[in-house]
Amino acid sequence: MDSDTDARIQSIGGGSLLIAWQLKDKNVLIVGGGEVASQRIESILTADAHITVVSPEHGLNARTRRFIELRKDRVVHHDREFSGPEELDGMDMVLTALDDNDLSRQIVETSRSRRIPVNAADIPDLCDFYFGAQVRDGPLQIMISTNGNGPRIASLIKTKIQHALSGQEGEAIIKVGKLRSKLKERARGVGGPLGRARMKWMSGLCNTWELEDFAVMDESAMDKILDEGWEKNARVPTVEEIGISRPRRKEIIPTATILPTSIGFLAGALVAAFVIHCTRKL
């Protein structure tokens, strides 16, 4: 709590509130059917919502068509131009993906007056929220936002993040979730000292083990973790104790080692031969 912290607190600002919006079985209206609309459909399908696409048939791109064909369970298409405010009845979110900015503005105004969250593609000042580049691995979702300062850069950063992940993060999250459920079966109750003890133990485990260790836990490993850890005074067992065999990264000797070793060998041999050759002559 020094002055540095004060300065930091005083400077907080200038960003957005990044959140994971819940749309399960909610209704989302998408006005438009082109490239942006197809991106929106994918994002909204991810969140298990029901989607109404309003766009004349000729305004649909191939991908939007495909979503309409293949996801009849979630996507309804109305082959018409946006017809008026009644299109917004019962909607929980509205997204416009139109070239017609005036129409977009009208739709945004109506949505606002009804307090329906709204996003208008390419008109940031009209948006209640922005989209961003996304990474998905099962239960793991990552969003990269440049706060409207360039989607291309967001995509470069997305690539960096994808390279940094092992691809086992989603699996690890699922397994830790299962372990937590098993723990709750053994130590029932909501909140209170028990709740805090559970949380503390899970935290200790997550801070000690590596993410990839969790990804390879099976049912019996989970039981063993609980038997050897939670049941024994809530200690944190080691990976070795549990006998989890994490698929270590393949121990291939990299070229970066073979090459200098070979060069060194050759150099050593030549120098030795030369030295011996010289000493023989003496």
Place this chain on the structure above:
Amino acid sequence: MDSDTDARIQSIGGGSLLIAWQLKDKNVLIVGGGEVASQRIESILTADAHITVVSPEHGLNARTRRFIELRKDRVVHHDREFSGPEELDGMDMVLTALDDNDLSRQIVETSRSRRIPVNAADIPDLCDFYFGAQVRDGPLQIMISTNGNGPRIASLIKTKIQHALSGQEGEAIIKVGKLRSKLKERARGVGGPLGRARMKWMSGLCNTWELEDFAVMDESAMDKILDEGWEKNARVPTVEEIGISRPRRKEIIPTATILPTSIGFLAGALVAAFVIHCTRKL
């Protein structure tokens, strides 16, 4: 558009909609003043909103107190328990951070009836949206969501991501934004073929240059990029042409090279000496 894509499209779902919510100068009510409340205050301050904290003085933790003291420009504190639905008047978002689940539920119901987005800490099924682990670097914001499956794992993944970033991403985003503004000054107009040409050129540049190259651009480098690139038939100039001196990672010969080379040298020398020794004896 093969059957693989079909299968992928059919399997999309099970997640949230990750978005960057805009709260500039909006009003956010936070009910509660403890640890969770202080986290919420930080998130909401990041988005430049006005915050009303409703909590009895004794319910405030040190960090919440600090925000109230240091950010009088944005944070108002009412030293009382939540008094009723009128507290929600004029609010654009409501967050509860209470131990009292019944009160939380009441506040959520009132918020819902007024269509105010609401989050109740620790009661996921009552939330319009979830929070997640966050990384911030100026205009860059990254959110890691495990969709309610464990904040600890989110924090492990956050650390991975922080290690993968160079720390120059925020600066790169700002500079690319400036370059884009300069481009728009030279090639004015919204949308149409010119808009598409601008977008295509910026994309080309972002796909060719590295993020760290953008971070070190100064005004004159930006002008040169426009002169040598955009003005010359919208070609993409190289980093070398522009004469940008990116701070390359220090070219230290790593131990991983020195060691195998030395071992190789020694082994080579010994083998050569041995061979010569043997041949001499013959």
